[in-house]
Amino acid sequence: MIDLKQLEQSFESTATALRRRGVDETKLADLKQLFEEKKALRQKLETAQAEQNAKSRLFGEYKREGKDLSALQAEVAANKKRIAELNEALKRVEERLLNEAAAVPNLPDPDVPDGEDENDNVELKRVLEPTTFDFQPKEHWELAESNGWIDFERGVKVAKSRFSSLRGMGARLERALINYMLDFNRKRGFEEVWVPAIVNDASLYGTGQLPKFADDLFKIEGEELYLIPTAEVPLTNLYRDEILSREQLPLKMTAHTPCFRKEAGSAGRDTRGIIRQHQFDKVELVCITRPEESDRVFEEMVACASDLLTSLGLPHRHVLLCAGDMGFSAAKTIDLEVWLPGQGCYREISSVSNTRDFQARRAKIRFKDENRKNRLVHTLNGSSLAVGRTLIAIMENYQQKDGAIAVPDALKPYL
């Protein structure tokens, strides 16, 4: 959630920042007006309530002294009606305000480039040279098929399209990768955490998936529960409605979970292979920090994911997302894209975002600062890495002329 006070007091700069994300300015003007309307209504209501409280207190006194109550009763009854009306009006305005405010994306950081989509993203750097072959490299689904690592048809039979099953070395590598990644992150100071893969709507609201993106989620029938689209949701929400002490920060966590996404808007995209599945494994990084240190921690997270790829010998590049291509909650995002020789292009394998106080405001995660004031924390999340896509990257980068696949040295102890 954006800071409505900031919107009210610095409308121009806020609107300018949000225009970069395609937010309509008239909508923001409406929002500002609603906010002011709410303030005015609340003031009226509170004045009326103060009056009611003062008069109600007189009842006890009057009774003790045996005074006549009828005049007082009439006044209080009229005021009561007014309070009810004001209350009603306030509630309506607040509901509208909340609905509209909850649908506004985060402000992009000043150093985030302008742009509409992935074509305007900025490549920051490349790590490792793209793998070269003296034969025509294959795409991962061919390799998966010939090596018997992925069973596409039976996965679909058991569930539906965009589901699959890993077999033999494919499944073992998936598990090895998970363990390797968790250990790698732990050595970088991230606490290993295990979390529920089902969360409630309050959690999804807290991290920004709800109310706007309900269509992307698998909902449990008859319950206000959902399968998680990313471990970011349970990890961040571990601290929802909490006030942390300064000493606890920064919190650095890592977790492996399955992730479930409907991929509602992706019909026809990446239908071959396991690039885009309804269920996939991911090892996630989530940090909760003081505002002053979130930039530093952001860099640590990017470095952690990038070094992980390097340690697996996977060529990749860092991409700074433009304002139009960022996710709803992010103020700044760096994607890591891994080189896929079979496809001959870079594909997203990790995404690290600083949401600043956007999620913290929604989820009410605060800390006591040095003056014992409660302030919003900054929350950050990043994949480290999408495990299925890492498996793909290994298949395509480590393929041999005969179609066999070598194992990266780093993973050998895990197999």
Add this chain to the structure above:
RNA sequence: CGGGGGAUGGCUGAGUGGUCGAAAGCGGCGGUCUUGAAAACCGUUGUAGCGCAAGCUACCCAGGGUUCGAAUCCCUGUCCCCCGGCCA
């Protein structure tokens, strides 16, 4: 899923209609004492909104209701605990 009991401030726990934002204890913070510490003693200690301030308003799980007035009474929901059933 069936039966019973609960939900109060950082924690424990009192409070069953009228200065209750809430006793008491513990904890935290500041101080006195001490070479230092402990103990003891004194003071202080929830969150949010509005306001220059004094102050006002809201919050005792959540949402409704009764009442001039609700932490306290009524209804609904959620969560937790105990007993039983089922179960990795």
